[in-house]
Amino acid sequence: MSKFGNLAANTSEVFKVEIIDATTDEVLRDKEGKASYIEVLAADSVEGRAFDRDRQQVFRKKAARTRGGMPDFDQLEENVAKCAALTKGWYLVDPVTREKIDVDCTRANALELYSAPGMHWLFIQPWVALNDAANFIRSSSRNSTPSPSTNSATRES
Incomplete structure (x- = not known):
């Protein structure tokens, strides 16, 4: 444990994002009722920081080769x-047939899924979740103390 206690998010664990169907605004489920989901690591996880470092090096090299010092950046x-x-990880469901989409969760498949035309509605859900530290912070398991009752029967006794 750090000298800062439990202030840090647990970035080594995945967060399960249940996929919201864009047309119904409800969790997308298969025929048996199992929720569709995507599991992601936090943006500042070890893997996220490594990604950022690698991209920064590529960005610097491209900048050095361009005339104005600034490469195209999307x-x-x-x-x-x-x-x-x-x-x-993921469990993907076809929103029309409600059948499982049997595609392995790989980096290449995820890139194809998120970048395909018309898939922004899906991409944005795990993207927002992996950037929200609250999804990776362990909550307290303390039991709350009962608060005094304020109803009239208690006050009169």
């Missing part, structure tokens, strides 16, 4: 690539 493309790198 932030959405970078975000999609990072999200794919931090995607560690």
Whole structure:
């Protein structure tokens, strides 16, 4: 444990993002009721920091080779690539047939999924989740103390 206690997020564990169907605004489920999900690591996990370091080196090399010192940089493309790198598992469901989509969760498949035309609605869900530290912070398991009752029957006794 760090001298800062439990302030740090647990970036070594995955967070399961249940996929919200864009048309119904409800969790997308298969025919048996199992929720569709994508598991991601935190943006500042070891893997996330390594991704950032690698991309920074590539960016610096490209900048050094360009005339103005600034290469073309597509932030959405970078975000999609990072999200794919931090995607560690999934259970995908076809929203029309409600059948499982049987595609292995690999970095290449995740990149294809997130960058395909019309898939921004799906990409944005794990992207927001992996950038939200609250998803990776362990909550307290303390039991709350009962608060005094304020109803009139208690006050009169």
